[in-house]
Amino acid sequence: DAKTTQPPSMDCAEGRAANLPCNHSTISGNEYVYWYRQIHSQGPQYIIHGLKNNETNEMASLIITEDRKSSTLILPHATLRDTAVYYCIVRATGANSKLTFGKGITLSVRP
Amino acid sequence: KAGVTQTPRYLIKTRGQQVTLSCSPISGHRSVSWYQQTPGQGLQFLFEYFSETQRNKGNFPGRFSGRQFSNSRSEMNVSTLELGDSALYLCASSLRLAGGRTDTQYFGPGTRLTVL
Numbered sequence: 616d617a618k619t620t621q622p623p624s625m626d627c628a629e630g631r632a633a634n635l636p637c638n639h640s641t642i643s644g645n646e647y648v649y650w651y652r653q654i655h656s657q658g659p660q661y662i663i664h665g666l667k668n669n670e671t672n673e674m675a676s677l678i679i680t681e682d683r684k685s686s687t688l689i690l691p692h693a694t695l696r697d698t699a700v701y702y703c704i705v706r707a708t709g710a711n712s713k714l715t716f717g718k719g720i721t722l723s724v725r726p
Numbered sequence: 727k728a729g730v731t732q733t734p735r736y737l738i739k740t741r742g743q744q745v746t747l748s749c750s751p752i753s754g755h756r757s758v759s760w761y762q763q764t765p766g767q768g769l770q771f772l773f774e775y776f777s778e779t780q781r782n783k784g785n786f787p788g789r790f791s792g793r794q795f796s797n798s799r800s801e802m803n804v805s806t807l808e809l810g811d812s813a814l815y816l817c818a819s820s821l822r823l824a825g826g827r828t829d830t831q832y833f834g835p836g837t838r839l840t841v842l
Contacts, residue, residue, distance in 0.1 A: 651833075656814065656836075657836070658816050658833035658836045661830055661833075664830060713771035714761075714771065716769035
């Protein structure tokens, strides 16, 4: 699976949009971009995933660049409860099911 | 639909003992994966089970083992515990799709193991 690069941390004000970047320059054509988040000491929570089109669900939006080498997770109206570590993961669609987690990005939402 | 459940949530053992952790997947999910999370190594894949068979294995010693039952529930076992086995152990379940592919993994709350 391709590696991902995320900045170690970022913060945003409550109520504002949080834009979390991720680079995956070696992504292959059959690899999806997944986002999970982990609130302190809890299990990772699935947020969203996509292949090449932008995706939106009730939690967030995922914007993938046309060349697929980077993506941005957007939390439209961040709340204090969105403070967590966010993991961007690239995962192939083959039989190998494992997720390879990096260090993620720590998002701090300030009041 | 109920999520992934793991028992127990917290566990304290001493070096040399063994431990068994349990995971019940989301109803209908037949693939179960296990991960270990430590401050130093982060989240690492242990193994995956599907149809009662181990399908994929991470880079962990043989002291770490698992199994899956016919109802898709899974257990993992760690024998001869070491201090470094103190970690959050996470279970994730997913559907198995055509061609052996797995769908999105959903995680349980984890079991916090402390080895003294």
